[in-house]
Amino acid sequence: MLKKIFPIFEFLTSHRFHAMLRKEFAQIRRDKRLAMSLVVPPILQLLLFSLVLNATVSDLKLGVIDESRTPESRDLASTLTESKSFQLAGYYYSVERLGDAISRGDVDAGVVIPKDLAKDLERGRPVTVQFLLNAMNANTASIAQGYALGVIRSWNQGLAAQGLHASFRQIGAPQVSRRGQAVMTRAFLFNPGLESTWFVVTGILGLLIILNGSIVASAAMVKEREAGTIEQLVMSPATTSEIIVAKMAPLFLLLILMVTGATAFIKLAFNVPFNGNLFVVFCGACLCTLSGIALGTVIATFSKSAQQAQLTSFFVNPLLTTASGAVTPAEAIPEWLQPLVRVNPIRHFSVIARSNMIKGTGFEALWLNFLVLGIFTVLLVTLSVWRFRKMLS
């Protein structure tokens, strides 16, 4: 009865299809290299990426030129180096020497405390302290700038609170007409410890699925062609859709197994919180895996050998990886690449995994990501089936 209504059931329960499925599973089981390539690279990539891709800026080496040499200047210097942001690299006696040290990389930042610091503070004149930052790395420089300004601000407040320099306050307008200040308080939600691995690890999951999925799939698809057994497949009574589905099924299962393993690994090794319903991530992973396999199949149909397929993926994979926002923020990707970001399966899966695991976002807020991922998957699978058919005939 069921078979009559849904042709798909007839398809899935047919003998021919089962035979094909058995053949593919047996083939995969014997392929040691494929099994290895599903275990070793993912773990290595997860470990390396999450340990190494760490943008935290701390312990910047600070060189100090103290021209003032007074208790005040020493206090300022020690306030700077006491924080976790800077560490004292040494005192310098001329700007040239400090400049050399910066260009050699011995020092990341320099501070020049002017000669008249104490005297000017006493007289109530504003003082300017100069910071020299090695700004080659723009990210480090903007964070270091934030640290430096923060330390100076709190030192200023300390000065005012101690009342050490009472004269300074008098030059300000009289207390009555003084306007209040906006005091910014900030709160980091969902990751108060600013654990940087959480961002990277949740992004890498999508990278792993697409990159490994497409490589494994293209290798498996092209194998038949390389060995010349593809003619026998065409001659067999199995239909093309049976061949394709039977080829994809074991890969799909293996990759899902890999994702499950990787998810367990990031929970155990990096303590990523699972605030959401993992079923949401699982659904996203299924779609993402399908599109990875389809991508690999498309690549395989354009190649005659495993080596050619690999070369082709050198053209495709970097594009998908860089325009994904998996390990760097997607907002930082330039305008002209944003269209690619919007359709990229890695991007959508990383949004799904990250929001769901860290923030507990459910289907209701992620439906757009699922929709785009779904459309992309369906398109890619259709394309791969069409290409594969063309190759078979």
Added chain:
Amino acid sequence: MRRIFAQVRKELIQILRDKRALGLALVLPMTQLILMGTAISLSVKDLTMAVQDFDNSPASRELLGAFHQSITFRTIPFAPDRQPEEAFVTNEARAVLVIPAHFGRDLARGRNTPVQVLVDASDSNTARLIEGYASQITAGFNAANANGAMAAPVTAAIRYWYNPGLSSKKFYGPGMFVLVISLFPPLLATLAMAREGEQQTILQVYVSSISAHEFLLGKIFAFMLIALCDVVLLLGLLFTYFGLSIAGDPTPFLVATILYTFCVAAFGTLIGAAIPNQAAAMQAVAMGGFLLVFMLSGLIFPIQNIPVQIRWMSNLVWGRYYIDIVRDFLLQGGGWPAEWWKVGIIGLIGGIFYLRAWLTMRRMQLAA
């Protein structure tokens, strides 16, 4: 000598005939540099900031205006009856600014008033940047608001050396240049070498009168030439598209470039000689060239952030030294005093690769 040149010519002819290899040699490096050099960046701008203004006074609107005008934030209104966390859960905003009621009145009375900035910290680096920008904008608002009366006793004047515009393109461009040079020329070299083994044409080499040194040097010089072509093309991109220029003495860079191209070509040849299977050899080079140089050479994130247990590994990665030299050449201009030992190490690593390849090849006969 003549036999080396013959070998070089043969390799170059083979590459020129293979369209895919030619694309890999010349086109892909350039597109990769543009792609990765601009797309990989941590400097965010245009972040959505949801705003809840419970005061709605001239003062609060002024503060909002300050946030609105910055290039970092794009402010969107957020319904006052919703919890700020919702903005993060639904991925509507990266930060929420909450201005309390009576904000303007308290300011006018000379009372300090808190404004709250909530940050979605699931991306910790961006969260830190947001905090820094937000507190600077607030400080600017305070300074403008105080009519100069409340000038802070000590102000910081910050000067950005080597990259005054804080352009991340200028930092990642040279890094990606090194990555591309460390990936594609050795990939081609390894393919050429593994092909000889796979198709058994290596036998013809064995029976010819060529020596192992001549054979290897011929291969290496051919791929050095391709790498040098890449260097010229990519430098052209760095000078135009990335807006970089020569910062100081170019001789350390020139010497290091010649040594480095030798180093990567020798690396590719070595892998190809050791693994006579094109697909497997290619994977090995991709792992070595891409993973090691991408991860362990301070390309994106500083080396100091790598945990101590595995940081020593980065000392073995050849790309690390060349990245320093290229950045010095294009940004810092420290010249020989700063870079001489790095040039030496690159030469040393190249020598080791060559020696290892020679040890594999020296008998010039099939393994028994």
